[in-house]
Amino acid sequence: MDASSVSPCDLDREFALQIAQLLATPPLQSAQEYYGELIRSKKLDGIRVSYSGKHGKGVYANRDFGEDDLVLKDQMLVGAQDSLNKIDCVVCSYCFHFIGSIEYQIGRRLYLQSLGGSGDGTTERHCHGSDVGSSTGCSGASNGNSNAVPQEVLLSLMDGNTLLPLTDQFCLPPVVACPGGCEGELYCRFVFLIICEYFLICEVAPEMII
Ligand SMILES: [Zn+2]
Structure with a gap:
């Protein structure tokens, strides 16, 4: 179903094309380059993002990790304290x-x-x-x-x-x-x-x- 045809939000209708483009799955090659650059910029050598026909996209380990080893550290995009x-x-x-x-x-x-x-x-x-x-x-x-x-x-x-x-x-x-x-x-x-x-x-x- 076309979400823009049922959404009560004017913005959904006005920007339906742009929203669809943003939500579309990127080409495999560009996604691979994106994740590769992301991992290089973080100086992480222990993980990689790979694809398999059976399981799809996933984070794979390049080596064994020991207890307390840092696997991934990334910048927080959004965070909020729970009201309780x-x-x-x-x-x-x-x-x-x-x-x-x-x-x-x-x-x-x-x-x-x-x-x-x-x-x-x-x-x-x-x-x-x-x-x-x-x-x-x-x-x-x-x-x-x-x-x-x-x-x-x-x-x-x-x-x-x-x-x-x-x-x-x-x-x-x-x-x-x-x-x-x-x-x-x-x-x-x-x-x-x-x-x-x-x-x-x-x-x-x-x-x-x-
Ligand atoms: Zn502060």
């Missing part, structure tokens, strides 16, 4: 490095847990926001757990007013809000500076640092 995982940890939306501080990570995790779960990890979690105070934050009432850490202690951890032992040995980059205002998107300072350069933003405004 955002409850557990705050990471940079670009490089996924943990950001903030150990205290911030632990305080925020316990705070969200106290709002929406049983604390033992067995209750279905209802949080979908990425930060405390988010309008898309947790639903559900406090569980009333008498063993819970007092909320003021958790807030103190998140604010940086309470320090845990030895955490100065595990410094994390500061949390920086998305300069474009994307809700829930946080970055490490390193990536933020790259973004600033891209958008020609010269200074980090104080309200951008969380």
Whole structure:
């Protein structure tokens, strides 16, 4: 069936020819050259992309690999943190490095847990926001757990007013809000500076640092 004839999207109809060309299987020779160049550019000598009439296209090993040997390392094209995982940890939306501080990570995790779960990890979690105070934050009432850490202690951890032992040995980059205002998107300072350069933003405004 011609997908463009049933698609409700105007773009599908307008660019049906270009879309079909992009989705078409490339000629075997050009695909072979593409993968060959890709592997050479990555300086990988242990694998190759080959074709067989029986199994089709596949990645084959040129040699035996031992435990912990690197087989393939490639640049990530697209990545996103799972929304449920955002409850557990705050990471940079670009490089996924943990950001903030150990205290911030632990305080925020316990705070969200106290709002929406049983604390033992067995209750279905209802949080979908990425930060405390988010309008898309947790639903559900406090569980009333008498063993819970007092909320003021958790807030103190998140604010940086309470320090845990030895955490100065595990410094994390500061949390920086998305300069474009994307809700829930946080970055490490390193990536933020790259973004600033891209958008020609010269200074980090104080309200951008969380
Ligand atoms: Zn980052």
